[in-house]
Amino acid sequence: MLAAAKEEQQIRFESRHKDTVLERYSATPRCNRQRHSPGSNEPFLRSKVAEQRKQLVNAFKCRSEYDFVEKIVEEAFSKLPPKRLHIVEHIVGLDACIKDVTSLLDTVSILGIHGTEGVGKTTLAKAVYNSVVHQFEEACFLADIRTAPKGSKGMVRLQKTLLSEILDEKKKIKFRSVEEGISKIKQRLCLRRVLLVLEDIDEMEQLEQLVGGRHWFGNGSKVIVTTRNNQLLIDGHIY
Structure with a gap:
């Protein structure tokens, strides 16, 4: 009986000891418990x-x-190719005029269309533009130049319009002066084959600040100018 009592006492001691160890482990913070088993979370x-x-x-x-x-x-x-322009009205004999103008464009780099108001200069210019625009890398039809605001601000706006339509850039082209605009035009377009129509120009200064020289544009570029002022074409040596 004495041996059995000792054995029972030993079992109780081990059981209590085990419970103590379990209680100590469960009371340990999680971060500390993880340290007891390194690499378990890896x-x-x-x-x-x-x-x-x-x-x-x-x-x-x-x-x-x-x-x-x-x-x-x-x-x-x-x-x-650049987009074609919409033409509302039709002029009798327009096709023959288109043929004559396009044949002249083959021999000159800048061509003038002169006439009084309402004779169809703009319609003819649009029709010629549509017939040859596919031959060019870039194109721009700059309309109503005569009615644009006078002075440097108006010209800067025209120069920006010309560049933005030809280059078709997402970002706005920024410059403040006419001189800077001239520099931008020559710099950005000197290697491009461009078709440019300047509609209703009435001052020589406008022509000089938009297309001052043939070298402003790449080889094969063409410029068409419409105007009511025949003297402008004479002074600018425009055919």
Whole structure:
């Protein structure tokens, strides 16, 4: 009986000791308990890092593909010919006039169309523009120049319009003076084959500040000027 009592006492002691150890472990903060089993959380962390890395790689691929597609679209649009102009009215004998003007354009770089108000200068210029515009990299029909505000502010606005329509850029072209505008036109268009129509010019200064010289544009460029002022064509040596 004495032996059995000792054995029972030993079992109770071990049981109490075990409960104490369990209680001490369960009362330990989680961060400390993790230290008792180093590396137990490592597979989870590795999987999270791998997942985030995969997401970043996919995001980068999507962005790269988007940029690539956008670049292709921009290049495709840049290779399209400039848009044709809408012509409302029709002039009797217009086709013969178009043929005459286009044949003259083959021999000169700048051509003038002179006449009084209402004779169809603008319609003829638009029709000629539409018939040859596909031959050029860039084109611009700059309308109503005579009615534009006078002075440097008005001319700067015309220069900006000319550049923005030809270059078709998303960002606004910035400059403040006529001289800076002249420099921009020569710099940005000197290598481009351009078709430019200046509609209803009435002052020599306007012509000089928009198309001051043939060297402003690339080889093969053509300029058509419509005006009521025949003396302007004579002074500018325009055919």
